[in-house]
Amino acid sequence: VILIWCLAISAQAKVKIVASSSDLASIATYVGKDLVEVSSIGQGKSNLHFVEILPSYMLKVSKADIYLKNGLSLDQWAQGVMDGARNSKLLVVDCSKGIEVLDKPTGKVDASMGYLHAEGNPHYWLDPRYGKVIADNIVEALCTVDATNAATYRANRDAFVALLDQKWTEWVKAAEAFKGAEVITYHSTFVYLAHAFGFTVAGYIEPKPGIEPTAAHNSELIDLIKAKHIKAVLRDPYYSQRAPEAVARATGAIVYEAPSSVGGTADAKDYISLFDTLVGILAKGAK
DSSP states (O other), X not given: OHHHHHHHHHXXXXXXXXXXXXXXXXXXXXXXXXXXXXXXXXXXXXXTTOOXXXXXXXXXXXXOSEEEEOOTTTTTHHHHHHHHHTOXXXXXXXXXXXXXXXXXXXXXXXXXXXXXXXXXXXXGGGSTTHHHHHHHHXXXXXXXXXXXXXXXXXXXXXXXXXXXXXXXXXXXXXXXXXXTOEEEESSGGGHHHHHHHTOEEEEESSSSTTOOOOHHHHHHHHHXXXXXXXXXXXXXXXXXXXXXXXXXXXXXXXXXXXXXXXXXXXXXXXXXXXXXXXXXXXXXXXX
């Protein structure tokens, strides 16, 4: 009887997934549903470039079955977490597999260029169409560690893709008025969002990736905004308001706090509502 009870407990055990970001964690929840237990190290207001490695993260990963990393050198800190976890059974999934990477430098990359990613822009999850690619990568891993429930994972993935397709039609329609517009963003976070919805990032608050704004660069941005009649500045929640607000005061542009990850603002509760929120900001900016 005890053996049967233990086997039953084992059969009911959930697949434990740890993700570098809340976005990957949200998609994992969509495709795993009640068969998985998901947590993320990076939170909605975390700058995923810089996450402090804590012993609690290593402990969490030591008990995990799957680790979901963003890849493209965004979450390089994740390797330190995994090394410290010493979990030889951990299946590591690079969720950037299959992504058509934007902004990949063609020449030599060095420190004079700021924190430029040699592999290309790593913020790919902000094109909702790549949510499908991420889901495929996660499902492949789930089917590997839990083959018994493979059909369920694939069905959940199909339902998630159908929901994304439905929402994509709504989002494109809602963002139509913003198509062709130019914006300023703090960092190169929203390049994939711009690619998805047909607007252009004309400049950045950062003079170079990861480099703090300067008075000289702000002056250049102000001239650019005035010359091009740019109306919107998008600021990730974890960046300072000071430089964007200074630029806005000098030009009449409006600064929008735009969540770049699930949980970045109160209304961006999951991967779908993240884009509901972002598209709502774009529609507001068009007015």
